[in-house]
Amino acid sequence: MQSKAVLVCKMLSKLEAVLVWGRKMQSKAVPVCVVLLRGWLTLDQQIEFVANIRELGMGNGGFYTPSYGDGARLSLQMMCLGKHWDPRSGKYEEVRTQYDGAAPPPMPLLFLQTAQAALGAAREADQQAGKGSMPDMRPEICLVNFYPPSGKLGMHQDKSESARSLQRGAPVLSLSIGDSADFHYSMDSREDMRARVVLESGDLLVFGGPARLLYHGVPTIHPKTAPPALVTRTGLRPGRLNLTFREFKD
Numbered sequence: 001m002q003s004k005a006v007l008v009c010k011m012l013s014k015l016e017a018v019l020v021w022g023r024k025m026q027s028k029a030v031p032v033c034v035v036l037l038r039g040w041l042t043l044d045q046q047i048e049f050v051a052n053i054r055e056l057g058m059g060n061g062g063f064y065t066p067s068y069g070d071g072a073r074l075s076l077q078m079m080c081l082g083k084h085w086d087p088r089s090g091k092y093e094e095v096r097t098q099y100d101g102a103a104p105p106p107m108p109l110l111f112l113q114t115a116q117a118a119l120g121a122a123r124e125a126d127q128q129a130g131k132g133s134m135p136d137m138r139p140e141i142c143l144v145n146f147y148p149p150s151g152k153l154g155m156h157q158d159k160s161e162s163a164r165s166l167q168r169g170a171p172v173l174s175l176s177i178g179d180s181a182d183f184h185y186s187m188d189s190r191e192d193m194r195a196r197v198v199l200e201s202g203d204l205l206v207f208g209g210p211a212r213l214l215y216h217g218v219p220t221i222h223p224k225t226a227p228p229a230l231v232t233r234t235g236l237r238p239g240r241l242n243l244t245f246r247e248f249k250d
């Protein structure tokens with residue numbers, strides 16, 4: 001049985017806002033607070049992000065291949081901005097103690113301002129759909145993932161942020177650039193892979209409030225689906241970039 005109902009509302013110059021409602025919450029008529037704004041980043045913005053990410057990614061504290069606590073390597077490359085997130089401990093730290101001791105670069109102004117605008121757009125979409133339940137957040141950390149065509153990320157919850165931030169449901173903001181990807185999500189468990197959306201280049205996905213601890217994962221990248229103009233204008237190699245902005249709040 002389909003585990004979600006999807007409400008589509010047109011707004012923001014014909015961008016598509018999709019609010020996904022989870023089974024449990026739906027029965028209580030409470031929105032789960034997941035907002036997807038298709039094509040929210042313009043092509044020019046995507047190109048600007050690729051240039052900035054490339055520059056940061058090649059520098060000190062840039063892209064590396066992380067490992068979990070058992071030594072297994074993640075099927076992606078990662079770079080953290082603001083604070084380092086260590087997949088081994090599941091904790092944030094000031095420097096990459098388990099890797100090379102490098103300090104993560106601070107979050108550039110472009111990233112901060114884009115995240116603030118993204119939050120505003122998502123909260124407005126939530127409000128226009130009659131919900132108004134997407135909490136505010138302060139974008140303090142950005143995790144940048146690069147998935148090669150074979151890349152993936154298992155089902156998980158983003159729960160390394162402070163108890164205060166998690167308790168008030170401060171949303172996670174996600175921007176996708178490059179190849180499309182399947183994004184699976186569930187309010188119930190990491191094993192529940194029934195619900196999915198395809199995230200495309202430029203999409204903004206936001207989950208917060210009662211959906212802050214949404215299980216989610218990226219099992220598949222769709223090769224050669226990046227906008228051709230993005231590839232020719234940036235030379236971006238096959239794969240997908242994803243940026244998640246989070247509030248840490250000590």
Ligand SMILES: O=C(O)CCC(=O)C(=O)O
Nearest residue numbers: 143145158174218242244
């Ligand atoms: O790539 C994505 O869409 C999700 C990334 C993610 O879940 C994470 O970095 O925690």
Ligand SMILES: [Fe+2]
Nearest residue numbers: 156157158216
């Ligand atoms: Fe995540």
